Amino acid sequence: MSITTPEKRRLKRRRRVRAKVAGTAERPRISVFRSNRGIAAQLVDDIDGRTIAAVQWTEPELRELKKTEQAAKAGELLAQRAKAAGVESAVFDRGGYQYHGRVKAFAEGVREGGLTV
Numbered sequence: 001m002s003i004t005t006p007e008k009r010r011l012k013r014r015r016r017v018r019a020k021v022a023g024t025a026e027r028p029r030i031s032v033f034r035s036n037r038g039i040a041a042q043l044v045d046d047i048d049g050r051t052i053a054a055v056q057w058t059e060p061e062l063r064e065l066k067k068t069e070q071a072a073k074a075g076e077l078l079a080q081r082a083k084a085a086g087v088e089s090a091v092f093d094r095g096g097y098q099y100h101g102r103v104k105a106f107a108e109g110v111r112e113g114g115l116t117v
Contacts, residue, residue, distance in 0.1 A: 014096030021093050022046045028087060030078070030110065030117065032095045032103055038062070039071045039102055043082050043090060053081035071102040075109020082115050089116035 004012075023029030023046045033040045038057025045052055055078045057063070062070050062077075082090065090110070097103045110117055 010096040012096070017093060017096060021091055023091055023093075026087075027089050027091055028052055028082075029091045029093050031093050032097065032106060034095070034097050034102055038067070039074055039106055041074065041078055041106065043078065043085075043087065052085050052087060053078060055081065068102055068105045071105040072109035072112075075106040075111075076113040079110045079113020079115040083113075087115070092117045 021029060023044050025045050025047065028043045028045045031042050031044050040054070040056040042054040043052040044050070055062075055074045057070055057074065059077075062074055065073060092107055092110075094103055094107075099107070107117060
């Protein structure tokens with residue numbers, strides 16, 4: 001009998017979600033990674049296999065914030081960078097995490113930044 005750790009279960013959910021969600025140049029995928037210390041996300045065009053825009057919690061304007069505030073601000077920053085790159089809408093890939101807490105705050109921050117998700 002194999003032991004499934006929380007990380008293995010998350011990766012299994014992530015693969016299941018990724019089988020259904022794909023990003024294009026017009027509507028890229030927002031890929032989210034959440035750690036205990038912060039949040040990171042990138043806008044990915046899966047057809048060309050390139051990253052259009054990215055944001056990390058280690059950036060100076062995000063480092064000093066609390067975790068949920070940090071996630072919301074990171075979402076707004078990613079939306080601004082996406083608009084600068086000419087992207088108006090995107091597909092949200094929660095990466096196997098529950099749509100709750102920091103992941104939800106990030107998605108709402110992206111919407112507040114003006115990106116259609």
